[in-house]
Amino acid sequence: MMKVLILGATGHVGNRLCKYLSQHKYQVIAASRGRLKTPIHDHIILDTLNFEAMRTALTQVDAVVNCVAGDKYSIGQGAEILANAAKAAGNPMIIHLSTMSVYGGNEGNVTENTPFDPSYGWYAAAKCEAESHMQTYADAGGRVISFRPGCVHGPGSHLWVSRPAQLLKSYRLGDLGDAGDGWSNLVHVDDVVRAIKIGLEISLQPGEHKKYNLAAPDSPRWNQYLFDIASSIGATPIKRISRLQLKLDSKLWSPAIKVCQIVSRKMGLKVSFLPEPLPPSLVKLFDQHIFLNSDEFSKAHLFSYTTYTDSLNDSIQWLKSQL
């Protein structure tokens, strides 16, 4: 039985991955930074920035899946520490959850060979840095698979399901016209989870680092996705939103909300009463004509994605169960 350590086990992907692998005869050690609200089987608390702790944990497993999210340190330095600790622990296989953000502002048909663009923002920079540490690990004889998913939706996705739903309900998103013409590059969280399991089964040579984009090829443009969510939650008729409104919202109104959120948190207040901020990076993404080409993985591993309609239904069902 293969023993797998999952870092970031309480996150959106990590959480579903733990369950899935456990059901599929993997011995899973779920690791996260903090304590859990709902207990997971075989959970440990692990600080991914602590080399010694990481090394100890890694010596006990055959593979590790890195689903850590967070600030730029936990992403960038975390990956460096992971690489070093894995080396010190006898070179377990690493599955690294990267992101399409490594391609930054690239547009058009983006394959695994498209150059990185760390200049795009702190997140892109951190994720590029993380992948470079993975490369260093491979160069030193490690085995790595980096997955670069698009926007991971499906059950449990605040970012791509409940957040847009809230913004649609308050008519701050809607029909964005040409500002919503970018591809959504959606991928169902369970497709990511299935891809990771396939990754764990690939036999790599020491020194190999495989990279795969993950996105459902039938993902629509953002306008379509936003309308589909809006209509399923009755946030209709949707409004035509101008570029000016998007700009005012993301650059003036949303930063104010953000400040209130921070202050409220400091004062120990709940922030759920505050409206959802619309970050400028999201507005930029809706307008980015990037088509994340995921043929490489589908072809190499006969992988078929959940259809857009099914993913959407799953997302909506989850969303409704939250209300």
Add this chain to the structure above:
Amino acid sequence: MIKNIVEIPSGTMLDVDVCIVGAGAAGIATALSLSGRGLNILLLESGLEHFNQQTQNLYQGSLTDANLHSPPDKYRHRRFGGSTAIWGGRCMPFDPIDFEQRDHIPFSGWPIVYNDLHPYFVLANRFLEAGTYEYDADKVFGAEAKPLFKGFKSDRLFTNNMERFSCPTNVGLRYHRRLQDAKDIQLILGANVTGIRLDANATTVSHLNVASLEQHTFNVKAKKIVLATGGIEVARLLLASNDVCPSGISNKHDVVGRYYQCHIAGNLGKLTIFGNPNSVRHGYEVSPEGIYCRRRLALDAATQRKAKVGNLVARLHFPKIVDPSHKIGVLSGLFLAKNFISYEYGKRLKDGQATLSTYLHHFKNILFDPIDTYLFLYRWLTKRTLAQRKFPSVILNNKNNQFTLEIHSEQIPNPDSRITLITEKDTLGMPKVNIDWRYLPEDIQSVEKTLDVFVEEFQKSGVGVFEFNKAQLEEDLTRFGAYGGHHIGTARMGNDPTTSVVDQHCKVHDLDNLYIASSAVFPTSSQANPTLTIVALSLRLADHLAQTVGAKAQAQHLTI
């Protein structure tokens, strides 16, 4: 990729897979649909990104009867995006009956049926930002929603048929980015096609001549060529390219430029609905996708066949603006503002002689109806001027359940209604056109017979009364001449080359590589405004072209 003609060295011969001439609704839809299939696509556009008077002047020409048709340089724009820069955005598909050969409509019948176009209508609707492809108000708003007239039932006259409104989307602005980003599309602005050159056997287009206003010239060779220059300019290009075939391209049987149709339209009659103004659904409804929709009156296909009439729709309208006796401040305001409104939108406001007393009465109307006038102005400002999706038209409060009907009717194809070339030339040396638009007495009779059914059905229903003045019908329907902006039939589609110019795939009969994407190919005009059907035909053409040159069948997912 978007370029200006000056970036192409003078004298060059470009060699591409598909060359599309004209970047309006048809040309842009064709190009985007072809994109992503491994082809090398060239899109030539005469205009620039903004209106330019010298370019627009290339559209000038003459009229046989200035009372019957607007000048050729009005009601169309020669610029990137084409006439969608000023269109009204009204969308509706052609009905299945429009494609049928109907014995009571001479020269009717398309070589394709509605179902051939259906999948493309779905995409065209999205392309024009008119939402989901569904034109039955009962399906869009639910059968329980308030109908056009409460309690009205008829099995001949239907009120659930509706139209949808595009933003109105200027396809040049809307798809600028996609055209710019597409690596397989080269759009050249300022590039006027001035000639279609044939090989010696007159079976193939060998190349196109292209020129700028500054006499910068180059040529284009292409496996397939698509003319998407609009319903008048298609005929002009075919007729003017007469070096190998003296009568022009594909014009052996003298069909090019003939059968020119617009629509027969007018605001007429008096519809009185009994009871409370609440019993009438007047104005727009908004569909879930945020689209303004409006219900209309129309006969079903069986009744049209039985009554031997053409297709027609009617919308509820307000009284004649010019006549101040309506006492409606908003209308008087519109009347007074008519000189500030563009030619195209002001035309139907300029009705008859206005004396000083007419003006004074209109001022009085505004003074005595201030609240409605201000409310109207406020709504106009927020929902139209400042909005991206624009409130489509002036809708007044229904105070007394009295309406006129705005009629939009099919016109019978008539070979004598035609576009010809004149000797006068434009600055590029192209002969200008003359427009001789005509209607037939049967066109007026068709409207009359249809309205007779309206009269009967209202009477039967008991919800109201419709009356119209038969003696004045022709005058009412032709007061402003042909309905502007719909240029139909000048290179019609058909199986018989003696009465048509292109085949069912929009390919010119006599040549193996020249195609037309335009309302020029419509054999008949329907009740519908043309653009949705133009785009649907263009998308169908793109699939056909891709197939014939052996490109990928499917456009990259959802290119449109």
